[in-house]
Amino acid sequence: MSKPKIKFFSLFFIFLISLAAQAQESLGTYQIRVVPDETDWTYELNQIAKFQISATLNGNQVAGLPLKYSCGLEAMPPTIEKSVTTTAQVLTLDGGTLKEAGFLRCIATVETGGKTYRGLATAAFRPDLIKPTTTEPADFDKFWDDGKRDLAKLPIDAKFEPLPGSSTSAADVFHVSFQNVGLGSSKISRIYGILAVPKSANPNAKFPALLRVPGAGVRPHTGQIALAERGIITLEIGIHGMPVNLPSAIYEDLRVGSLNRYTTYNLDDKNTYYYRRVFLGCLRANDFLTNLPQFDGKNLAVYGGSQGGALSIMTAALDSRVKVLAAFYPALSDMTGYIYGRAGGWFHGFKETKNRTKEKIETSKYYDTVNFARRVKVPGIYSWGFNDEVVPPTSVFAAYNVITAPKKLLLGLEMGHANSPEQGERINKWIEDFLKTGKAD
Numbered sequence: 001m002s003k004p005k006i007k008f009f010s011l012f013f014i015f016l017i018s019l020a021a022q023a024q025e026s027l028g029t030y031q032i033r034v035v036p037d038e039t040d041w042t043y044e045l046n047q048i049a050k051f052q053i054s055a056t057l058n059g060n061q062v063a064g065l066p067l068k069y070s071c072g073l074e075a076m077p078p079t080i081e082k083s084v085t086t087t088a089q090v091l092t093l094d095g096g097t098l099k100e101a102g103f104l105r106c107i108a109t110v111e112t113g114g115k116t117y118r119g120l121a122t123a124a125f126r127p128d129l130i131k132p133t134t135t136e137p138a139d140f141d142k143f144w145d146d147g148k149r150d151l152a153k154l155p156i157d158a159k160f161e162p163l164p165g166s167s168t169s170a171a172d173v174f175h176v177s178f179q180n181v182g183l184g185s186s187k188i189s190r191i192y193g194i195l196a197v198p199k200s201a202n203p204n205a206k207f208p209a210l211l212r213v214p215g216a217g218v219r220p221h222t223g224q225i226a227l228a229e230r231g232i233i234t235l236e237i238g239i240h241g242m243p244v245n246l247p248s249a250i251y252e253d254l255r256v257g258s259l260n261r262y263t264t265y266n267l268d269d270k271n272t273y274y275y276r277r278v279f280l281g282c283l284r285a286n287d288f289l290t291n292l293p294q295f296d297g298k299n300l301a302v303y304g305g306s307q308g309g310a311l312s313i314m315t316a317a318l319d320s321r322v323k324v325l326a327a328f329y330p331a332l333s334d335m336t337g338y339i340y341g342r343a344g345g346w347f348h349g350f351k352e353t354k355n356r357t358k359e360k361i362e363t364s365k366y367y368d369t370v371n372f373a374r375r376v377k378v379p380g381i382y383s384w385g386f387n388d389e390v391v392p393p394t395s396v397f398a399a400y401n402v403i404t405a406p407k408k409l410l411l412g413l414e415m416g417h418a419n420s421p422e423q424g425e426r427i428n429k430w431i432e433d434f435l436k437t438g439k440a441d
Contacts, residue, residue: 028058030065032119034108037092041386041413042124049095049123051106055086063088069108071095074122075343075351075392078107086110101129102342103386103394121414122386122393130397132370133340143270143366144279144318147181151280154179154188156287160195163245166222170229171196175245178288180281183241183266183274191281192244193237194223197294198230208299208435209233209289213282213311215304216263216331216346218255220244227428232435233294237285239278239311263347268359270366275332279367282315290321299323299435306346306391306417307331310369313399317375324434325376326427328419329384329391333369334398336361343392345369345399373399379406381430381440383423385415 036043037050053069055062065086072078080096095106107120137143157179166173174195182189198207210232212224221244224234238244240259265274282302289295301324304312309330316325337344338351339361349364350356365371380403384396400409410427412420419427434440 030062030110030112030117031056032067032108032110032117034069034106034119034121036095036106036121036123038123041122042127043097045099045101045126046097047125048097049104049106049125051093051095051108051121051123053091053093053106053108053119055110055117061088061090062086065110065112067091067108067110069093069106071104071106073098073342074103074105074394075338075389076341095123098125101126101131103127103392120387120389124386124393127393127397128401130394130401132334132368132398132402133342133344134334134336134365134368134370134398136371136374137362137365140366140371147276147280148283148318150181151284151287154181154284156284156291158288158291163194166194166225168225168229170199171225172199173197173223173225173228175243176235176288177243178284180241180284181277183272183277189241189277189281191237191239191284192242193235193285194221194244196223196225196228196234197292198228198233205294206296207231207233207294208301209235209292209295210301210303210431210435211282211285211289211315212236213285213302213304213308213315214239216307218251218259220246220248220251227432230432232432233289233292235285235289237281239281241277264349264355267349267363268357270363273363273367275367279311279314279318282311283319286315286319286321299438301325301431301435303327303431305329305419309391310372313369313376313380314372316378316380317372320377323378324431325378325380326431327380327382328423328427329388329417330369330382330396330399331391332367333373333391333395335364335368335395337392337395337398343394345395346391369399370402373403376403376405379408379434379440381408381410381427383410383412383419383427385412385418385420387414387416390417 070078071080105122161175163173176195177192266272302315303326305328309327310332312327316322331346333345430440
């Protein structure tokens with residue numbers, strides 16, 4: 001190739017690179033980060049909490065953005081609302097204090113480019129001193145003893161449907177169902193779930209068992225197969241009295257239709273409230289598990305988060321066969337908190353004053369996680385985050401603080417309504433170790 005041609009192609013190549021550089025566009029998402037100035041996010045009463053707020057783009061602090069922030073008791077109207085402009089340095093702002101045990105939340109937002117970016121942090125003020133607002137009915141134990149007697153009158157009537165597509169070389173998987181008490185005038189219903197049983201060359205092998213109870217909502221379930229492959233019988237149940245392996249569209253239709261706000265159904269009557277059948281159904285699930293020939297006859301755990309966290313605590317409290325539990329961000333805890341000017345537990349039924357009828361408040365006491373937490377007698381591992389906006393940490397500590405049984409708490413301070421991978425791994429290892437050895441760190 002001649003030198004003029006080489007020179008031409010070299011210039012043309014440089015020209016293309018120049019065009020590419022001119023066409024290149026750097027895109028990123030603004031990150032609003034809020035952090036309390038105490039490393040453990042925990043303060044003494046009357047101590048001023050300061051919050052450090054940063055607004056970054058591609059990891060770089062951005063100046064000149066309009067930032068609004070508000071601070072106040074979590075889930076309550078803010079006591080501080082201000083606007084500032086971001087600078088090249090992290091902002092440190094006064095968030096106020098609390099005179100009583102609880103949580104102070106700071107929320108920061110930036111509106112730019114037609115979008116809103118948000119960050120938050122929640123400071124704890126002596127959470128160990130948080131006490132429940134709910135009270136215990138005098139006939140609480142009798143009410144649930146009567147329910148257990150109703151349950152005992154029904155045969156289990158277990159049905160098994162093998163799921164070869166879900167079974168593995170180490171576990172057999174089944175879609176199962178069994179009888180449960182009904183709702184209201186219906187005396188009988190069924191509980192459905194996915195059962196996974198470890199395989200063994202020894203036909204007489206026995207295994208510990210774990211009941212996985214669900215979070216809120218209406219959805220299919222696939223089971224806890226990996227745990228079964230490691231030598232633990234698992235049963236993951238649904239609570240709505242319908243098969244758990246139907247097409248997803250069916251559950252979505254029910255979620256927005258007949259099962260929308262199921263948490264409020266018959267809340268004015270403790271005997272027909274929706275959760276009565278659910279709570280007793282968890283005990284019936286243990287009847288099913290403990291009657292399996294593969295069960296070792298001793299080691300039974302219950303495990304769940306959110307609604308499932310409440311069901312875990314309830315099941316451990318009402319069923320002496322349970323030897324250990326795991327509950328993360330348990331819902332239904334201290335539901336009456338809103339009546340007393342602070343955050344109440346999910347499902348937030350008493351946030352609106354129109355719902356604060358005598359009948360509904362009284363019914364809630366029979367289903368409040370706090371009153372089951374008082375009765376827990378077995379070791380448990382518990383986990384949640386300070387930034388949970390679904391299940392307020394105030395409500396969770398109200399239940400946790402009344403537990404007198406051995407308890408281990410894993411806090412993910414920045415976490416919202418979820419576990420961090422580290423929390424999840426630690427919980428799973430702890431519960432698995434306990435089931436297999438009778439102890440855990």
